[in-house]
Amino acid sequence: MLRGLGFRLRALFDRRRVERDMEREMQLHVEMETARLVRDGVDLAEAQRRAAIAFGGRVRFREEARDELRSRHAEEVMRDIGHALRVFRRTPSLTATVVLTLAVGIGATTVVFSVTDHVVLRALPYANADRLVNVQIVSDISKLTNLVPVNAAHFVAWTKACSSCEAIAALGARNFTLTGVGDPTQIAAVRVSDNFFSMLGVHAEVGRLFTLGDDQPGAAGQVVISDALWRQQFGARSDIVGQTLRLNDAPWRVIGVVSPAFQMLRNHELGDLTRLPNRTDAYVPLALAPQEIASHGQYDFSVLALLEPGVSVVTARAELDAANAHAQAAMGEEGPAARTSVTPLQGQVVRQAGRPLMLLLAAVTALLLLMCVNLANLFLARSASRRRESAVRLALGADRGRLVRQALTETALLTIGGAVLGIASSFWGVRALVAGAPADLPRINEVTIDARILVGATLLSVLAGLSFGLVPAWRFGRVSPGDVLKEGARGATDGRHGTRARSLLIAAQVAMSALLLIAGGLLLKSFVRVLGVDKGFTADRVLALNVVVPRGTYPTLNDRNQLYVSALDALRQVPGVSAAALTSALPIEGETWVDGLRVGDHGPSTTANFRFVSPTAFSVLGQPFLRGRTFLESDRGRRVVVLSTGAAQLLWPGENPIGRAVFAGSDSTYEVVGIVPDVRTSGLEHAGSVIAYKPYWEIGPSAVTLVVRTSGDPIAVASSARAALRTVAASVPVSRIRTMDDVISGAMAQRRFELVLIGLFALTALLTATIGIYGIIAHSLAHRTGEISIRIALGARSLDVHGLVLVEVLRPVAIGLLVGVATSLLAGRLLAGMLFEVRSTDVTVLTSVVAVLTVVAVVACLVPARRAARTDPADALRSG
Amino acid sequence: MAASSSDVLQGTLDLLVLKALSLAPMHGWGISQRIQQLSRDALQIGQGSLYPALYRLEKKGLVLSEWGTTENNREAKYYRLSAAGQRALAAEVRDWRNFVGAVDLVLVAE
Numbered sequence: 001m002l003r004g005l006g007f008r009l010r011a012l013f014d015r016r017r018v019e020r021d022m023e024r025e026m027q028l029h030v031e032m033e034t035a036r037l038v039r040d041g042v043d044l045a046e047a048q049r050r051a052a053i054a055f056g057g058r059v060r061f062r063e064e065a066r067d068e069l070r071s072r073h074a075e076e077v078m079r080d081i082g083h084a085l086r087v088f089r090r091t092p093s094l095t096a097t098v099v100l101t102l103a104v105g106i107g108a109t110t111v112v113f114s115v116t117d118h119v120v121l122r123a124l125p126y127a128n129a130d131r132l133v134n135v136q137i138v139s140d141i142s143k144l145t146n147l148v149p150v151n152a153a154h155f156v157a158w159t160k161a162c163s164s165c166e167a168i169a170a171l172g173a174r175n176f177t178l179t180g181v182g183d184p185t186q187i188a189a190v191r192v193s194d195n196f197f198s199m200l201g202v203h204a205e206v207g208r209l210f211t212l213g214d215d216q217p218g219a220a221g222q223v224v225i226s227d228a229l230w231r232q233q234f235g236a237r238s239d240i241v242g243q244t245l246r247l248n249d250a251p252w253r254v255i256g257v258v259s260p261a262f263q264m265l266r267n268h269e270l271g272d273l274t275r276l277p278n279r280t281d282a283y284v285p286l287a288l289a290p291q292e293i294a295s296h297g298q299y300d301f302s303v304l305a306l307l308e309p310g311v312s313v314v315t316a317r318a319e320l321d322a323a324n325a326h327a328q329a330a331m332g333e334e335g336p337a338a339r340t341s342v343t344p345l346q347g348q349v350v351r352q353a354g355r356p357l358m359l360l361l362a363a364v365t366a367l368l369l370l371m372c373v374n375l376a377n378l379f380l381a382r383s384a385s386r387r388r389e390s391a392v393r394l395a396l397g398a399d400r401g402r403l404v405r406q407a408l409t410e411t412a413l414l415t416i417g418g419a420v421l422g423i424a425s426s427f428w429g430v431r432a433l434v435a436g437a438p439a440d441l442p443r444i445n446e447v448t449i450d451a452r453i454l455v456g457a458t459l460l461s462v463l464a465g466l467s468f469g470l471v472p473a474w475r476f477g478r479v480s481p482g483d484v485l486k487e488g489a490r491g492a493t494d495g496r497h498g499t500r501a502r503s504l505l506i507a508a509q510v511a512m513s514a515l516l517l518i519a520g521g522l523l524l525k526s527f528v529r530v531l532g533v534d535k536g537f538t539a540d541r542v543l544a545l546n547v548v549v550p551r552g553t554y555p556t557l558n559d560r561n562q563l564y565v566s567a568l569d570a571l572r573q574v575p576g577v578s579a580a581a582l583t584s585a586l587p588i589e590g591e592t593w594v595d596g597l598r599v600g601d602h603g604p605s606t607t608a609n610f611r612f613v614s615p616t617a618f619s620v621l622g623q624p625f626l627r628g629r630t631f632l633e634s635d636r637g638r639r640v641v642v643l644s645t646g647a648a649q650l651l652w653p654g655e656n657p658i659g660r661a662v663f664a665g666s667d668s669t670y671e672v673v674g675i676v677p678d679v680r681t682s683g684l685e686h687a688g689s690v691i692a693y694k695p696y697w698e699i700g701p702s703a704v705t706l707v708v709r710t711s712g713d714p715i716a717v718a719s720s721a722r723a724a725l726r727t728v729a730a731s732v733p734v735s736r737i738r739t740m741d742d743v744i745s746g747a748m749a750q751r752r753f754e755l756v757l758i759g760l761f762a763l764t765a766l767l768t769a770t771i772g773i774y775g776i777i778a779h780s781l782a783h784r785t786g787e788i789s790i791r792i793a794l795g796a797r798s799l800d801v802h803g804l805v806l807v808e809v810l811r812p813v814a815i816g817l818l819v820g821v822a823t824s825l826l827a828g829r830l831l832a833g834m835l836f837e838v839r840s841t842d843v844t845v846l847t848s849v850v851a852v853l854t855v856v857a858v859v860a861c862l863v864p865a866r867r868a869a870r871t872d873p874a875d876a877l878r879s880g
Numbered sequence: 881m882a883a884s885s886s887d888v889l890q891g892t893l894d895l896l897v898l899k900a901l902s903l904a905p906m907h908g909w910g911i912s913q914r915i916q917q918l919s920r921d922a923l924q925i926g927q928g929s930l931y932p933a934l935y936r937l938e939k940k941g942l943v944l945s946e947w948g949t950t951e952n953n954r955e956a957k958y959y960r961l962s963a964a965g966q967r968a969l970a971a972e973v974r975d976w977r978n979f980v981g982a983v984d985l986v987l988v989a990e
C-alpha cells in the first residue's frame with residue numbers, strides 16, 4: 001500500500017504541475033514522432049498530420065491518464081462501500097445487532113458522561129467558584145449531622161474579623177404570601193446580605209441587584225425577583241422596576257430582576273439542616289434585626305465566603321474559630337466557643353451526587369467494554385466464516401491490501417451507523433434522564449449535550465470501531481490461502497488458537513455482566529430493605545395540603561387557632577374524607593424545630609424535634625399509642641406533651657413515663673400524656689428521631705400541613721378539599737397538595753433513580769452476554785459440523801455432544817464468574833455508601849448472580865448444541 | 881499480421897512497457913519506438929495509450945520517472961524500472977509463457 005504513495009500524494013497536492021507535465025510529455029511525443037517522419041523524408045505538414053493520427057485522441061488519453069492518477073482510489077472506496085452494503089443486506093440481523101449494540105453503548109455512555117460532567121466535574125457557574133466556601137458550625141445538636149447552620153451573632157462577628165475572606169455573605173430562607181396579583185401565591189424568598197450578588201458575580205437583567213449599603217435598616221422593603229417569577233407573574237413587563245408588591249401584607253418595592261443565567265443554590269446544597277427553596281422566587285435584604293443577633297439559640301443562616309486568593313481552608317477556619325472565641329468572651333459567656341467547618345462550595349454541592357454518578361460512569365464504561373468485546377466476537381466469528389471467501393479471492397489474485405481495506409470499510413460503515421444513532425438517541429436520553437432524576441440532584445437542569453461531549457462521543461465511537469474492527473482486518477491480512485483451502489477440504493476442526501480466543505471472550509463477557517448484575521442486585525436488595533423499614537407511621541390513603549397563614553390577616557394566636565378549627569371542620573365535611581388533622585411538619589421531610597428535653601434541673605436530657613399537632617394527627621398518620629392517650633379538648637390551657645419511645649427511654653429508662661413532668665423546650669414543665677413510636681424524620685434511611693409533640697394551639701404555627709384520611713383515592717378529593725379551604729379562608733394559599741405516598745416515594749427518588757439506571761445497565765449487560773455466548777457457540781459449532789458428524793458417526797450420543805459443548809462453555813463461564821465476583825468484592829467499597837442494610841459481600845446476591853449467569857450461559861449454548869446433536873452425519877460429511 | 885492498437889490487451893501493454901524499460905530507461909516516445917522495433921513492426925501500439933499505462937505502472941510503484949534532457953537537448957520525462965518493477969516483469973513473463981504454452985497445447989491438439 002505504501003508503494004507509489006509519494007506519486008499519489010504528488011498527484012493529490014500538486015495537481016496543476018502533474019497536468020502540465022502530462023501535457024508537455026504528450027506534446028514532446030508528437031514532436032519527436034514528427035521529427036522522425038521528417039527524417040524519413042515526409043514533408044513537415046504531412047508528418048505533423050501522421051504523428052497526430054498515430055498518437056490518437058489526445059483528449060481521451062489525457063482523461064484516461066487522469067483517471068489513473070486519482071479517481072481510481074475514490075472508485076475503489078465506492079466499490080468497497082457497495083460491497084459492504086451488499087454484505088449488510090445479506091446479513092440483516094447481524095448488521096442490526098451490531099449497529100444497535102453500538103448505538104446503545106455510545107448513547108448510554110454519552111448521556112451518563114454529560115450528566116456526570118455537568119453535575120460533578122464542571123465548576124459551579126459562579127465567579128471565582130474555586131475560592132467559594134460554605135461555613136457551618138460543628139455541633140452535636142442534631143442526630144443526623146454534626147454540622148449545623150450559623151447563628152446571626154457568629155456571622156456578625158465574622159464579617160468584622162475575617163481577613164482571609166474577600167467577602168462573606170449570609171443567606172436565610174423566608175416565605176412570603178404575595179397578594180394583589182391574582183390568587184394569593186406563596187413566594188419562596190431568600191434573605192441575602194448586600195454583598196451576595198457581587199460575590200457570586202451575578203448581574204441584573206432589569207434594574208439593579210443589592211449593593212453594599214442595601215442591608216441598612218433604611219433600605220428595607222426592597223426586593224429583587226427571579227427571572228421566572230418576572231415572566232410568570234408579571235408577563236416580563238419592562239416597567240416592573242419601581243412597582244410595589246404586597247408581600248405578607250407589607251409593601252416591597254421591586255428594584256431589579258436577576259439574570260436568567262444565574263443558578264441559585266438550592267435545597268441542602270449549603271448543608272443538611274439548611275433548606276433553601278428548590279426554586280427561589282425573590283431575594284430580600286438580610287437586614288438582621290437586633291433581637292436576631294442577640295438570640296444565640298437560633299442557627300438559621302447559611303454562610304458563604306469568598307476566600308482571598310491563596311488562603312487555605314485551614315487558615316480561614318482558624319481565623320473564624322478565633323473570632324467565635326473572641327465574640328463569646330466579649331459577651332461574657334462560658335464554655336467552649338463554637339467550632340466552625342469550612343468546606344469548598346464545589347465539593348459541598350456535589351458531595352452526595354458524586355459517588356452514585358461515578359458508579360454510574362463506571363457501570364456504563366463496563367457496559368461499553370462488554371459491548372465492544374461482544375462486537376469483536378461477532379466480527380471474529382464472521383471473519384472466520386469468511387476465511388474461505390478471502391482465501392479464494394487471494395488465490396484468484398486479489399490484492400491483500402484491498403481485502404484489509406474492504407474489511408475496514410465494513411466496520412467503518414457499521415461504526416458510523418451506530419455512532420450516528422447513538423449520538424442522536426443520546427439527546428433524547430439526556431432529556432429522559434433529566435426528567436426522571438430526583439430534584440435534589442444538583443444542577444441537573446443545566447445538563448445538555450455540548451460540543452465537547454459530542455467530540456468525546458465521536459472519539460469513543462472511533463475507539464470502539466477500532467477495537468473490534470482491527471481484529472477481522474488483521475485476520476484477513478494474514479489468511480494463507482493454501483492452508484485455508486486445504487483445511488476447508490478436510491472439513492476443518494477448529495484450531496487451538498480459535499478455541500482459546502473464544503474462551504477468553506466468553507470469560508470477559510461473563511465477568512463484566514457479573515459485575516454489573518452484582519451492583520444491580522445489591523441496589524435492588526437495598527431498595528427492598530428501604531421499602532420495608534418501620535417508618536413509625538402508616539399513611540396509605542392520606543392527602544397532605546401545605547398552607548401558610550398570612551400573619552397580617554391572622555395576627556393573633558387566637559385568630560389562627562380559630563381558623564384551624566374551622567378549616568379542620570370544613571375538611572371533615574368533604575365527601576370521601578374520614579378524618580382531618582394538622583401538623584407543623586410531616587414525617588421524613590427533615591428535622592425541624594430542634595430543642596431540648598430535660599428532667600428536673602439535673603436529670604437526664606436530650607435534644608428532640610418538636611412538632612405541633614392536632615389531637616387527630618396521630619390517628620390520621622397511623623401512629624399508634626404505645627401508652628397513654630392523645631391530646632384532648634380539655635387539655636387546652638394545660639401544658640401537656642406526647643413523646644416518642646426514644647425520648648421516653650432516654651429520660652426514664654425502663655420506667656412508665658406517663659404522668660411525669662419534663663422541661664420541654666421551655667422553662668416550665670409539661671406532663672407526659674402519651675407515647676408513640678419514633679418516626680423516620682430525615683428520610684427513610686436514617687433511624688427514627690426522638691420527637692416531642694405539643695398541641696398546635698400552644699403556638700398556632702403559621703406554616704402547617706393539613707392531612708386528611710380518605711376512604712378512596714386521596715387525589716380524588718384534592719380539588720374539593722382545596723375548595724373547602726377556600727370557603728373558610730380565601731386569603732390562605734395552599735402551596736402544595738400531595739399524597740403521603742408521594743412523600744414517601746419522593747424520599748426514595750434518589751435510590752429509585754440509581755436502581756433503575758444500574759438495573760437497566762445490568763439487564764442490558766445480561767442480554768448482551770447471552771447473545772454473545774450464543775453467537776460464539778453457535779458459530780464455533782457450525783464450523784465443527786465435520787468433527788461432530790464424525791463423533792456421531794463413531795457412536796457419540798446426543799448427550800455426549802451436549803456434554804462436549806457444555807464443558808467447553810462452562811470452563812470460561814466459571815473463570816468469568818470468579819473474576820467478576822472477586823472484582824466486585826474488591827470494588828465493594830465504592831458501592832458501600834449506596835447500600836442500605838446490605839453488605840457488598842451479601843451472599844444471597846452473589847449466589848443469585850452466579851446462578852442466573854450460569855443458567856443463562858447453559859441455555860445460550862444448549863440451543864446450538866441441540867442443533868449440532870441433530871446433525872445427520874452422512875449429510876454433513878458428504879457436503880463437507 | 882499487424883495487431884491494431886486496440887488489440888493490444890491492457891495487461892499485455894503493461895508487460896511490453898516493462899520489458900522495454902528493463903533494457904534501458906527511456907522516455908515515452910522511445911518506448912513506443914523500441915516496442916515497434918523489437919516486434920519488427922508487428923506490434924503497433926496506440927502511441928497515446930502508452931501514457932495511461934505509464935501512469936498506472938508508476939502508481940503501482942513498478943516504474944519511476946524523472947525529468948532529463950534528450951540528445952537534442954530537449955526536456956523529456958524518463959522512465960525506469962524499479963526493483964518491484966523488475967520482480968513484476970519476471971512474474972509477468974513467467975505467467976505469459978505459461979499462458980502461451982497452455983494455449984499452444986490446446987492448439988496443437990489434433
